[in-house]
Amino acid sequence: MRTAPFPDWPQFDDSERAAVVRALDQGSWWRHGGKEVDLFEEEFAEFHDAPAALAVTNGSHALELALEVIGLRPGDEVIVPAYTFIATSTAVQRRGGIPVPVDVDPVTFCLDPAGLEAVVTERTRAVIPVHIGGHIADMGAITAWADPRGITVIQDAAQAHGARWRGRGLGQLGSMATFSFQETKVLTAGEGGALLLPTEESYEDARTRHNCGRARDLSLRTASSNYRMPELTGAVLRVQLGRLAAQTEQRERRHEKLAAALSGIPGIIPQGRDERCTVNPHYMTMFVLDPGELGGLDRDTVAHALLAEGIPAFGGNPAIHRTEAFWTARTGDESVEDIARRCPNAERLGHRGLMIPHQVLLGGDQEIDDVVEGVAKVLAELPRSGAGQP
Known part of the structure; x- marks a missing residue:
């Protein structure tokens, strides 16, 4: 249906080239000999209304470091959404903890606070809400539940750069937040x-822990690892950060049109929005195939058909308990089916969720119209078979 390419990602120009040269010309390419990473931390913290930011090697390490900072011990339990990328639970397991999945909200696809009380135990040390697709989880309810119990909240904001809750940046919500700058993210190096x-x-x-346990006076204070970001990465991110607000504004406008049009197609249920999430960078436009309308239609078949029509679309992540990786490290006593029974929304997303990447929203009206036309065409023309997935 569409042969023209959608907008490229990442987007860059001579500003990034100049930034890399500037970092090279410093003569030292690690953070302790240059200034690019220090400046990026200051700018990133200010952008998110945070007291401070620390740049690290990747988003997975950011999660692991956050758990190290709170003193997670082997056997401690950490509540995580059943629907998220596996890095959220893997970080817990790599620190010796036990991830405990809970269901997600059927509208926002973020961790559902209503499921927390059923899984809390005396070993619960933390809860990690994931701001899925750029939509902020219900931080008010999650924090109100966690604080009286002495449970630490760590925001997984790998998909939510620049998101705001009731007008406030993620750094004003009273808890650590972790980010990824991997290639597909809305802020990347x-x-x-x-x-x-x-x-x-x-x-x-x-900061001490990310630097091999070495404090500012160079004394070795604790056993840790090297999570330092290099100067060239920091230089590129400073330029990319300067573009983020304008790109987010455009994505917000385009997403409103795309979500409204998709919701008019029978069988499509787009991710909803809590009005308290006042800015969403829309890392992904997410939607679910309604089994009532499309029960005989396989999600992966739909995704492949959309790609064949020139529309970038991907099946959603499986629920974490449906991955082999989840069970290769320490877990609780529940079986796959035990978790599945109490996480029906995560099951539905894992089986029937689809994603359109954010760079589509950086195009114009024609790009939005083509996505909608492609989805409608595929759903109308693909044959049904069997009862489909739940």
């Missing part, structure tokens, strides 16, 4: 990550 820290004390602790 190919790889990289960051943490927002709520206090100066937590920043200094994280």
Whole structure:
């Protein structure tokens, strides 16, 4: 249906080239000999209304470092959404903890606070809400539940750069937040990550730990690892950060049109929006195939058909308990089916969810119209077979 390419990603120009040369000309390419990473941290923290930010090697390491900072011990439990990319639960397991999946909200696809009380135990140390697709989880309810119980909240904001909750940046929500700058993200340098820290004390602790346990006076304070971001990465991210607000504004406008049009197609249920999420960068336009309308239509078949029509579309992540990786490290006593029974929304998303990448929203009206036309065509023309997935 469409042969013209959609907007490229990443987007860059001579500004990134100049930034890389500037970093090279410093003569030192690691953060302790240059200034690009330091400046990026300051700018990233300000952009998110945070007291401080720490740049690290990637988003997975950002999560692991956050868990190290809170002192997660082997056997501690951490509540995570059943529907998220596997790195959220893997970070817990790599620190020796036990990830405990809970269901997600059927409208926003983010962690559902209503499921927290059913899984909390005396071993629960933290909860990691994921701001899926750029939509912020219900931080008010999650924090109100966690704080009286002494449970730490860590925001997984790998998909939510620049998102705002009731007009406030993620750094104003009173908890650590972790980010990824991997190639597909709305802010990217190919790889990289960051943490927002709520206090100066937590920043200094994280900074020591990300530097092999070495404090500012070079004394070795604790056993940790090397999570430092190189200067060239920091230089590229500074330029990319300067574009993010304008790109987000455009994505917000285009997404409103795309979501409204998709919701008019029988069998399509787009990700909804909590009005308290006042800015969403729309890392993905997410929607679900309604089994009531499209019960005999396989999600992966739809995704392949859309790609064949020239429309970029991908099947959603499987629920984490449906991956082999989840079970190769420490878990609780529940079986796959035990978790599946109490996480029906995650099951539905894992089986029937589809994603359109954010760069589509950087196009014009024609790009939006073509996506809608492509989805409608595929759903109308693909044959049904069997009862389909749940």
